[in-house]
Amino acid sequence: MAITLTLIAIVLFSCILADKFSGKFGMPALILFMTIGMLFGCDGFFKIQFDNYDFAEKICTVSLSFIMFYGGFNTKWKTAGNVAGRAICLSTVGVLITAGITGVFCYFVLHLSYAESFLIGAVLSSTDAASVFSILRTKKLNLKNSTAPLLEIESGSNDPVSYLLTMIGIIILNGGKLTNLPYFTFAQIVYGIAIGVIIAGLGIVILTKTSLISDGLDTIFMIALIIFSFGVSTAIDGNAFLTVYLLGIILGNSKIKNKKIMIPFFDGLTSLAQILIFFLLGLLAFPHKFVAIIIPSLFIAIFLTLIARPIAVFSILAPFKCSYRQCLLVSWAGLRGAASIVFSIMVVASGRDVPFDIFHIVFMVALFSVAIQGTLIPYVARKLNMIDDNDDVRKTFNDYQEESAITLMRMYIPKGHNWENKLVSDVNMPTNSLAIMIKRNGDTIIPNGDTKILGGDSVILSVPSYEPSGKENLEEVVIDKNHSWCDKRIQDLDLPENVLIALIKRGDESLIPDGGTYIRRNDVVVTYR
The missing domain is CATH 3.30.70.1450 (Regulator of K+ conductance, C-terminal domain)
Incomplete structure (x- = not known):
């Protein structure tokens, strides 16, 4: 027990140091968390044998639920509301286009089966806001034409759609009845939205109209609310990730007390959740298997970045009369991250032997995405003349405060x-x-x-x-x-x-x-x- 606790502390210390020095290299700390996980894994220095995907799925699902809640809670709707329409189109229709085109590529070029191709497209169809904004915040880069809030809403709201597609893919892979898919889709969307809105309204009433929650217990109440909403939504086949995201959006933009205390608390909690997910990804990885999947993973990453994502972005944003420079930047900023990792773990833990190595493929695609795309975002933004040096990207979020000691x-x-x-x-x-x-x-x-x-x-x-x-x-x-x-x-x-x-x-x-x-x-x- 003592050795286990000591190792956990060492991991956390290592990740904190990685986060501190990541800005100097111009890349998100998340990629360093992966590396630390691999160093502790079976092919690393510590030789920890860990391949329990069922346990990893439970931990990562809970962690992702808090990440998604905070993504909504920290979204400043007054700043982002004017681009919400196009962002939601990107997070729904754009995800379907990305998943579909990527699936077709995997089927015809990589010669995977229909179910396997569908799952690859579904798992990799969502983007990761944490990776993008860790770079923009570190460099204090604000993007022109409300691009930052556009990416924020898109990245926060496209994970539930990707999750829905992943669940459909798992049903197909496991030989489930296709006749059940219409109701399953209906339940995911309608119940997911309804539970999020109802519980958010209940939470606002309790926090603003009653004295049931003692001072100092607000954050505990919020954690209970997140867990409760996630559990209820899951129990009735709703999309639990959509539920907690809506819960966060509504509560984060309401006039609840002690919001300025909750924001740094959930910011730290979300950072811990991200560390946990990316560390587990590295811990689950077997680097000796990379040789077999590095070529198809590289092909998928290149196709996703240069073809599938741009087609989806231009087809959605062009009717909104967005400039080609903004479309190019939004395309490039579509990084793959925590959600894709969690969904790939769900596939492996789904109870059926997956005939292809989806986990390590997603690992490599996320690695390429964060390391190359993520590192080059500031360079690409400047080359496209999309940086507004007279503003601050932090104003996009609810946690922004003027830097004044008094x-x-x-x-x-x-x-x-x-x-x-x-x-x-x-x-x-x-x-x-x-x-x-x-x-x-x-x-x-x-x-x-x-x-x-x-x-x-x-x-x-x-x-x-x-x-x-x-x-x-x-x-x-x-x-x-x-x-x-x-x-x-x-x-x-x-x-x-x-x-x-x-x-x-x-x-x-x-x-x-x-x-x-x-x-x-x-x-x-x-x-x-």
Whole structure:
């Protein structure tokens, strides 16, 4: 027991170090997690014999459910909503096209059976957002034309479709009745959506309308909600991955309390899940078998990257009048990752001897995809002139926060203000706030208790940050160059009567606005409704 726990700790330490140094090599840490798994495996240094696909399937399925939940939970719908239509088309019709074309290639070129070809296409039809965004976040690269949120929604929502195709492929491989497929497909989609929406609504009511969940137990409640929704959906033949993804989308974009605490918690939990999946992939792999499957795997990876994926992307995005540069970048960014790995393990664990080595084929395709495509994403994006250096890709996600150690607020003191001609020590300042400087006629004064405040001064206060309880209708609006409020005065905006602009965050300052205040690009406008 002690040796096992020590090995687990060593694995985790190794993966943490791999994640730290991966950015220097310009590739996702996930590929290094695979390598660590192989080093511990039967052909590695530690010679651990592990080939229990049933156990691996259970662990990886649970891990993938948390990854998919967080993919939805961290999606900022206000940023991604304008590209949701084309993203969903990519994640549904695009997956079917990719799977179909890849399956045809495997059947006619690699001479696999119909069922085997179908499964290869199904398992490899989804893309992996974690691999793409680990690169974009590390390099702080934002992509033009809302490409980042497009990839985010597509990659998060195409896994359930790939899972559905994989399950159909397993049924075909195991000689199941094809007459059951229509109902199976109906149940997967309809029950999967219904359970996700119902449980998300129940969760929102409990978190916002009741006091059933004590402070500090919010994250535990969310974990229970994920497991419960996954279990219920599976029990009635719904698509459990679709269920948890919708659960994440709805909860992540609702006004639940302590969301800023939940996001870093699930970010860490998801990182652990990714480490586990890719480490198990490496542990299950037998490198001595690579020689036999490296050529067909390379053919599949090349065909998928240069033919199947581009055909799917251009056929979907061209009607939306997306530029060819955006289509090329979206095509290149379609990396294979965690979901494909888990689905290949499901095939092997399905209870029937698979006549071809799907697991090692998926391993090699994922390895080629992450190592070559992933490493070259920044280069390809720059060559296509698709990088917006004036923005930050992190704003695409719900976990984005302005990088400021303290919150600053500027108070302008007009003539006649009750602070005018008073000493700093004599004024009633907001609780726990501190006057750290005074702007006066272009000069900056560092005040003390004996400093007199004059009319026309701007007093800069440091104030404690505030975490909404979830009952207030507070909303943050990020102003980009295309926003209708950009470079306009508040008094010129056509705001509903029940909406008030309460605060403007500009850089490291928080401004209390009036009607004459101009809203600028990159401002974060806080509205109260």
